Amino acid sequence: MKDLRRGPAVPLLLIAFTLLTLVLHEVGYLQPAEDIVLRIVTPVQRWFSNRASGIGEMVQTLRDLRTLRGEIAGLRQENEALLIENVQLKEAEAENQRLRVLLDFASTNPAYDYRGGEVVGRVIGRDPSAYLDFIIIDLGERHGVGPGMPVVTERGLVGRITEVHDTSSEVLLITDVNSAVTALVQTSRATGVVRGLAGGDLLLDQIRQDAEVHEGEIVITSGLGGNLPKNLVIGQISEVIQRDYEMFQQARVRPTVDFRNLERVLVITKFAPYNRLESLPGEAERTGS
Amino acid sequence: MRGTARRIEISAYLYLPLLAVVALLQVTLAPYIQVLGAQPDFMFLTVIAWGLLRGTRTGIVWGFVGGLFISFFSGGPFGVACLALMAVGFIAGLGQTTVTRGQIALPVLTALLTALVHGLLSLLLLDVSGYPVAWLDTIARVLLPTMVFNALLTVPVYAAYRRLHRATGREELEW
Numbered sequence: 331m332k333d334l335r336r337g338p339a340v341p342l343l344l345i346a347f348t349l350l351t352l353v354l355h356e357v358g359y360l361q362p363a364e365d366i367v368l369r370i371v372t373p374v375q376r377w378f379s380n381r382a383s384g385i386g387e388m389v390q391t392l393r394d395l396r397t398l399r400g401e402i403a404g405l406r407q408e409n410e411a412l413l414i415e416n417v418q419l420k421e422a423e424a425e426n427q428r429l430r431v432l433l434d435f436a437s438t439n440p441a442y443d444y445r446g447g448e449v450v451g452r453v454i455g456r457d458p459s460a461y462l463d464f465i466i467i468d469l470g471e472r473h474g475v476g477p478g479m480p481v482v483t484e485r486g487l488v489g490r491i492t493e494v495h496d497t498s499s500e501v502l503l504i505t506d507v508n509s510a511v512t513a514l515v516q517t518s519r520a521t522g523v524v525r526g527l528a529g530g531d532l533l534l535d536q537i538r539q540d541a542e543v544h545e546g547e548i549v550i551t552s553g554l555g556g557n558l559p560k561n562l563v564i565g566q567i568s569e570v571i572q573r574d575y576e577m578f579q580q581a582r583v584r585p586t587v588d589f590r591n592l593e594r595v596l597v598i599t600k601f602a603p604y605n606r607l608e609s610l611p612g613e614a615e616r617t618g619s
Numbered sequence: 620m621r622g623t624a625r626r627i628e629i630s631a632y633l634y635l636p637l638l639a640v641v642a643l644l645q646v647t648l649a650p651y652i653q654v655l656g657a658q659p660d661f662m663f664l665t666v667i668a669w670g671l672l673r674g675t676r677t678g679i680v681w682g683f684v685g686g687l688f689i690s691f692f693s694g695g696p697f698g699v700a701c702l703a704l705m706a707v708g709f710i711a712g713l714g715q716t717t718v719t720r721g722q723i724a725l726p727v728l729t730a731l732l733t734a735l736v737h738g739l740l741s742l743l744l745l746d747v748s749g750y751p752v753a754w755l756d757t758i759a760r761v762l763l764p765t766m767v768f769n770a771l772l773t774v775p776v777y778a779a780y781r782r783l784h785r786a787t788g789r790e791e792l793e794w
Contacts, residue, residue, distance in 0.1 A: 340676065341705070344683045348701040351690075355697030356748075367691055371643075375692075378647040386651030455646035457694050460658065460765050461741060461757060462750075464694030466646065492694060500694040507757070508750050528753055529656050529760035590653065 368495045372454070375498075376468060379454040383593065390591065451475075453592045454498070463506035463526060463589075465489075469597060470497040478557065480598045486563035486586040487511070487551060488595055504564065505530045505589055512555055513564055515541075516548040524549065524564055524583060532565055532583040539579055543570050549583050559601045635684065641665050642688035657764035659772050662689055663737060666704050667730055667773065668780035670711030678708025696748040703741045707733045723774050730773040734766040 354360045451473075457464035469475045471494050481488040481501045489503040502509055505526040513524045513534060520541030522534040534549055547567045553560025565583040572579045645661045652659055662685045670678025686701030693700060710733045714725055738758075746752040 341679045341709070344679060344705065345702070348683065348686070348698045348705070351701075352696060352698030360697065364691065371691065375643055375647065378643045382644070382647035382651060385648065389651055455692060456650040458642070458645040458649070458660075458662065458689045458692055459695055459700070459741065460660065460738075460761050461745060461752075462693065462695045466692065502694060507753055527760075528757040590650070 365496050368498055372468065372498045375466070376452075376454050379452075451481075451499075451595050451597055453595060457500075461507075461528075463489075463503040463509075463530070464492070465501045465503060465592060465595075467499055467501055467595060467597075468497065470495050470499055472496055474599055475499055475597050476599075480558050480562070480601070481595050482562060482598060483587055483592070483595055485588070486565070487558070488587055488589075488592065490557070491597065501595070503589060505532060505585065511558065511564065512552045513549050514552040515543055515567070516550050518542045518544075518547065521552055521554075522578075522581075530589060532585055534567070534581040534583050535578065537579040537581060539572070539574075539577070541579065543567065543579060543581055545570060549581075559598065634681070638662075638665070638681065638685045639688055642685065642692060645689065646692045654768055655764050656760060657768035660765065660769050661776075662686075662700075662704065663707060663734070663769060664730070664772055664776040665780070666708045667711045667733055668726070668777045669784075670708040671714050671726055671729060671777065672780060672784040673712070674715040675709050675712030678710075678712035679705050680708070682706070682708030695745060695750070699741060699744040699748070702744060703737050706740055707737050710736060723777070726773045726777040727770050730770040731766055734769055735762070738762040738765065 351360065355364075451467040451469035453465050454468050455466040457466075465488075467481070475491060475494055477491055477494055479491045481491060487504055489501045489506070489509065491499050492502045493500040503526070504511055504524060507526050507528060509524075509526045511524040512521070514521045515534075515537075518541060520537050520543050522537040525533050525535055527533050534543075537543055545567050549564045549567060551558045551560050551562040551564060563586050565585040565587075567581045568584045569582040570579065571581065641661050649658050649661060666678060666682045666685055669681050682704035683701055686698070686704040689700035689704070690697045711729055714729050739762075742752050742754065742757060742762075
């Protein structure tokens with residue numbers, strides 16, 4: 331304690347300065363300074379990230395050796411189940427096509443409603459806080475990336491861009507507690523909202539009590555709200571939580587994306603938002619689309 | 620005087636690159652070292668170790684500078700890390716005069732206590748800033764494992780910084 335006898339002015343000054351910067355950041359006045367700093371830091375960060383990923387791969391390899399045997403057996407079983415499911419899905423898709431023709435839905439792409447714009451980026455860091463799930467990618471304003479753009483991999487939805495700097499961006503992962511994604515269960519079409527849980531899990535919340543939801547079902551984005559394309563895979567239901575005295579059901583969802591080993595991601599820069607009204611019969615004529 | 624090691628006087632401002640490197644390691648390397656959902660917090664360990672070795676004032680300053688670097692890389696509200704790490708530096712600095720050579724119990728206990736304070740303060744600041752915080756879930760699944768993991772890492776980290784402390788003179792922070 332002896333060095334505090336010099337007076338508390340410096341620590342108090344630092345606390346006041348920190349609070350000031352917190353406010354200035356929230357209103358955006360610090361953006362130019364942050365851009366300059368990050369423009370200098372990003373190449374260094376990328377250098378560190380290259381080395382760190384090498385070390386990370388070594389550590390991961392050691393871990394994987396122990397679990398590979400079990401995984402191979404499990405994957406073989408899963409592959410057989412997926413082959414059967416694929417056949418069923420193709421039949422369902424064919425029936426869906428016939429129904430769409432009958433009802434005269436306007437649909438240009440049955441799989442995804444985005445086209446044209448995507449940029450591949452590299453993950454160069456993760457949020458240093460244990461309570462936030464963000465990643466930092468090496469794409470920024472100069473690459474045509476903007477806030478709100480969805481970020482995906484071939485395995486599914488990763489998150490959305492929240493803050494953009496000149497050469498880097500922050501992506502809020504769907505596993506963050508601040509994230510909320512409108513979703514639906516692929517088979518039963520039950521709708522809900524996928525939220526991040528502490529520890530990296532996902533929860534499909536606000537499912538109607540009368541909806542049929544089962545373990546193993548795939549959860550995809552619904553596209554409602556227009557913030558995300560529809561039909562992006564989010565994960566697979568691992569547990570259904572239903573209590574009669576509650577208004578809604580819930581389900582734990584295991585994400586298909588491996589967030590611990592994210593290296594490359596795709597930013598969707600352009601997509602056709604899902605407009606539920608336009609897809610109703612007669613509405614397409616009325617709106618002129 | 621016996622046993623006086625030759626000390627190298629190093630300008631306090633050369634510690635800035637050290638903290639910058641620690642912050643970079645935190646965002647690039649730490650995510651790969653996860654055990655049961657907990658990952659190491661290199662900046663937190665650095666501030667604790669240096670606070671224990673150099674006192675409250677230095678601990679607070681290192682917490683501020685380290686938190687500043689961390690805030691640049693964080694998607695959360697700017698300054699949360701500064702405030703939380705300054706609290707860590709202050710609490711760690713309170714134990715400065717009681718640390719003796721070879722003692723590891725105090726650094727570990729300090730890490731446990733300050734990790735709890737650091738975690739609760741961070742969650743409180745996030746909550747106040749508008750982030751939805753699931754308190755019980757986060758404490759059980761993130762805070763507690765992180766506390767234990769970082770307390771165990773305090774031993775080697777503190778030992779490394781103690782060598783640096785002995786090799787360098789006591790820095791004078793000029794304002």
